[in-house]
Amino acid sequence: MKWREYAEQMALLARNLLAQDSVQATLDEIAASAVRLVDGCDAAGILAVRKGRAVTLAAHGDMVRESDRLQGELGEGPCFDLAHGEGGQRVYRIADLTEPQPAWERYASGARELGVGSMTGVLLYTDDADFGALNLYARQPGTFGEDIEVAGWLLASHAAVALADARTIDQLEHAMETRHAIGEAMGILMERHRLSEDDAFQVLRRISQHHNIKLRDVAQRVRTDRTDPA
Template identity: 40%
Template sequence: MAELARAAAAPRSVDDVLNDVTREVMELIPTTDACGVLFVGKAGRFESVAGTSELPHELDRLQMTFQEGPCLEAALDEPIVRADDFAAEQRWPRYSAAAAELGVRSGLSFKLYTSSQTAGALNLFALKPNAFEGKDENIGAILAAHAAAAIMASRQNEQLQSALSTRDRIGQAKGIIMERYNVDDVAAFDMLRRLSQDSNTKLTDIAQRVIDTRGK
């Protein structure tokens, strides 16, 4: 757990950390036959990632097709969702029947919290019924917290990189305008701002257009 925490805090991609988390699930909860993560993206779109095999992706596709299942329920509503036997499960009749046909009998899903938002769910699957116990829920909850921390760190880094890129583009555009029109940086920025307002275009897009005109 300590090694995983250090890995999550290191400057690595979120995909790498999530792959570590799902692999660690297989080690720490040995009754797990497959594990993956279901992301909740923009506009409610879902993405299946970090699967330890193709099985979690196939199960995620079934849930998205039927719009029901434990992974969706964990991603959108409940913090922990456990299914002891899909062959007898009544909460998600279409998905449960399809999962049982694939030989999957048990499921355990954990909501991935990121601040006030839900990022998705960490999902465990087993080929035997009644595969998961209370202790497995405790271990899975800790691993889900590590996964959520990695997602938050990644999003914060993306926001920082986007902010730095925006600042750099505006700075380049200001420099071009200052040189082209022999004005100071305040006047150059004011020109960019007025162009943005008059054309109802984002300031960063105006800055990029100015950069693109360099040398023309």
């Protein structure tokens, strides 16, 4: 794909990513877009490392989850190391996986059995934290040359903006839902027990603290069960 055409595709991608309605939908679209936009890319996924464990956040193509599972079991691999922050890397590229890979010998052997011939990845990060690694797979060795690093950065940059936006929207929606649930539960208690607004809130708060349950969950129980929280 020529760079002008790729730039136009990136502009379309930016609009498409920002149109997604959740963080998960954004992650899924990032992976799907990588396969659609990058020449020779057969599969793509987003891998995160949480408390030392590999977690597949998105996968487009069968080999992605198998590759992530293998790296998680072995505790090694280019995607795993990148997502884990090993060596301070922001990008990796394996042009030909059929050649020896001393850093990931066990993973490379397993990846070849999965049909992976070439790999590349770039770190996805928002303004406050690393999100994970966007990894691209090709069955054909030699697919990803040096140009892919620039293309990967462009894709990851657009993805990071969309992720930050999606996370903000999710947080706002969650906050609004929580406020609505608590307000409705307070109204039920006020009507049932003739409590003031402040007293109703304090009842919910005390139950939350005493039973170590989130305030929103206490409110939801009052709303759905219509039971006395005491």
